[in-house]
Amino acid sequence: MNEQPVKYHRPLSPRISIYRWRAPMLASIAHRASGVALVLFVPLYLWLLHGMTSSPDHYDATLTWLHSLPGKCSLWFVGVALVYHFSNGIRFLLIDVGWGESRKMMRFSALVVLFIAALASLMFAWLLFL
Amino acid sequence: MRTVKEPGSAHGGLSDWYWQRLSAVVLAFLLPLSFLLMLMVFSGAVDQQGLLDILDHVASRVLHTLLILALMVHAYMGLKVILEDYVHMLAWRIPLIATMLVLMSGFGIWWLALIWAWA
Numbered sequence: 001m002n003e004q005p006v007k008y009h010r011p012l013s014p015r016i017s018i019y020r021w022r023a024p025m026l027a028s029i030a031h032r033a034s035g036v037a038l039v040l041f042v043p044l045y046l047w048l049l050h051g052m053t054s055s056p057d058h059y060d061a062t063l064t065w066l067h068s069l070p071g072k073c074s075l076w077f078v079g080v081a082l083v084y085h086f087s088n089g090i091r092f093l094l095i096d097v098g099w100g101e102s103r104k105m106m107r108f109s110a111l112v113v114l115f116i117a118a119l120a121s122l123m124f125a126w127l128l129f130l
Numbered sequence: 131m132r133t134v135k136e137p138g139s140a141h142g143g144l145s146d147w148y149w150q151r152l153s154a155v156v157l158a159f160l161l162p163l164s165f166l167l168m169l170m171v172f173s174g175a176v177d178q179q180g181l182l183d184i185l186d187h188v189a190s191r192v193l194h195t196l197l198i199l200a201l202m203v204h205a206y207m208g209l210k211v212i213l214e215d216y217v218h219m220l221a222w223r224i225p226l227i228a229t230m231l232v233l234m235s236g237f238g239i240w241w242l243a244l245i246w247a248w249a
């Protein structure tokens with residue numbers, strides 16, 4: 001064994017610093033970020049259902065929390081992450097089965113998905129806060 | 131001699147990839163429904179009785195069961211890939227993934243019990 005294994009000094013996986021920012025790259029990174037954000041959806045949803053299926057007092061308290069600022073912000077955050085991860089997830093699945101694999105299509109569909117998410121963030125803000 | 135880079139069987143990667151996509155398809159159908167339910171409760175379109183009627187229905191229990199299973203598989207596979215990307219020290223990575231698996235299975239089982247228990 002001549003080579004010294006350079007175990008812990010390998011570069012971290014997405015070497016963001018060496019790339020130029022492009023829509024498809026942004027779409028991929030946002031997919032990872034929204035995936036992590038959606039993990040929060042799981043306990044939130046369970047906790048809400050749990051509160052809403054017990055006594056009427058408990059239901060009212062949960063509903064009041066939903067209408068409070070932290071509640072609305074959680075709904076907004078989870079909603080935007082969901083719309084983004086959903087749209088881009090379908091985009092990824094379509095690319096996996098061989099649809100829209102050309103560089104031009106990948107760029108176009110990335111822009112479409114990012115646009116949908118931006119639109120959803122505005123729509124949810126309007127729905128929840130106004 | 132080459133050092134072994136990743137622990138685990140060589141065929142594990144394909145099945146992870148496959149399960150990530152299978153669960154994604156299930157989630158694509160079911161997750162928007164659950165978010166919609168939250169929005170309907172938020173807006174007052176559904177009151178507590180209405181919510182209980184929906185949740186009581188056997189179709190809703192079956193769909194929630196599928197949703198939970200898909201969520202656990204999808205979130206586990208997804209977070210595992212991310213940990214494998216960023217945590218390079220195996221002494222950290224493996225216990226982290228194992229802890230995640232135990233926590234998530236426990237959480238999933240608890241949730242399943244709740245779904246089938248609520249009257």
Ligand code: HEM
Binds near residue numbers: 037151
């Ligand atoms: C709305 C339905 C969903 C669809 C269609 C979907 C689709 C996908 C797809 C296709 C991937 C693979 C991406 C890749 O390998 O590059 C993925 C990754 C992932 N998903 Fe989802 N997903 C959904 C919901 C969720 C939910 C609810 C969570 C969280 C609990 C989640 C968390 C993740 C994570 C953490 C990853 C890994 C990201 C990465 O490796 O960078 N997804 N999703």
